[in-house]
Amino acid sequence: MDSESEIADFPIGVPGNVPPRLESAGIEIELEMPLSLYHPIVLLCGETAGGEASYLMSVEPRTATFEYPLRSRTPEIWASGALRDPLALLSDHAYLEKKAALNAMELLNRWPDPACAREWSICLAAIADDEASHLNSVMKILTKRGGCLDRNHRNPYASALRDLVRRGQANRELLDRLLVAALIEVRSCERFEVLSRYCLGEGKDAELGRFFQRLGASERGHFNIFLKLAAFAVAPSEVDTRWNEMLDLEAEILAAQPLGSRIHSGLASDNGGARA
Numbered sequence: 001m002d003s004e005s006e007i008a009d010f011p012i013g014v015p016g017n018v019p020p021r022l023e024s025a026g027i028e029i030e031l032e033m034p035l036s037l038y039h040p041i042v043l044l045c046g047e048t049a050g051g052e053a054s055y056l057m058s059v060e061p062r063t064a065t066f067e068y069p070l071r072s073r074t075p076e077i078w079a080s081g082a083l084r085d086p087l088a089l090l091s092d093h094a095y096l097e098k099k100a101a102l103n104a105m106e107l108l109n110r111w112p113d114p115a116c117a118r119e120w121s122i123c124l125a126a127i128a129d130d131e132a133s134h135l136n137s138v139m140k141i142l143t144k145r146g147g148c149l150d151r152n153h154r155n156p157y158a159s160a161l162r163d164l165v166r167r168g169q170a171n172r173e174l175l176d177r178l179l180v181a182a183l184i185e186v187r188s189c190e191r192f193e194v195l196s197r198y199c200l201g202e203g204k205d206a207e208l209g210r211f212f213q214r215l216g217a218s219e220r221g222h223f224n225i226f227l228k229l230a231a232f233a234v235a236p237s238e239v240d241t242r243w244n245e246m247l248d249l250e251a252e253i254l255a256a257q258p259l260g261s262r263i264h265s266g267l268a269s270d271n272g273g274a275r276a
């Protein structure tokens with residue numbers, strides 16, 4: 001089987017579809033990883049006579065409960081403060097999506113081993129596509145509400161996380177970059193969930209509530225993928241050790257952030273966040 005043309009022909013976007021040529025060839029299909037829950041995609045691995053090949057397909061969203069690995073949890077009160085200036089929050093959010101798309105594209109050809117090059121680049125191209133779509137969605141809501149991007153945007157939370165990357169250390173640098181991406185995804189997912197609950201409840205903003213709900217599910221899928229990709233860079237035990245270190249540091253970095261209408265803003269000084 002020509003695996004490259006199989007991917008090019010693959011009917012991405014058709015829920016639950018299995019490529020007919022794979023079925024007819026009697027190839028065993030194994031669900032490997034959820035890639036995105038906003039545009040639900042899973043990576044499939046098919047065993048061929050010439051070795052293993054990977055394919056993408058779309059499936060229905062998963063509904064399983066998600067356990068956040070985060071060391072601190074955002075209290076509900078944070079949402080009302082962050083939404084004091086919704087346009088500033090949406091502008092910050094737009095930059096977050098832009099940076100996420102750029103980061104996925106930047107990592108696109110940085111696979112640690114040629115053996116995983118196809119799987120690696122397919123995953124990151126799909127994430128970049130998701131993030132660009134998120135950016136477009138945020139921009140539509142922001143402009144519909146009369147807002148505009150703030151050209152002087154800064155994200156001290158993400159900057160502090162990127163400072164943790166061990167630059168010049170080959171696969172360890174790559175590992176850190178993937179884990180920083182995973183941290184930003186999972187914290188964003190948690191913040192979107194808190195915002196969504198508030199907007200759908202006392203905030204009475206159903207449009208924003210549903211929007212944050214949808215994006216939270218997608219970022220959760222990306223978080224899973226970045227962690228999976230980290231296992232290509234170093235041994236699983238090293239991923240675990242560094243991941244645990246970074247989870248601790250992330251909670252400290254977040255707690256040190258100033259208050260404000262930003263996705264990764266800090267918490268009120270008198271609550272300090274609830275340690276998990």
Ligand SMILES: [Fe+2]
Nearest residue numbers: 097100131134
């Ligand atoms: Fe996103």
Ligand SMILES: [Fe+2]
Nearest residue numbers: 100185219222
């Ligand atoms: Fe994401």
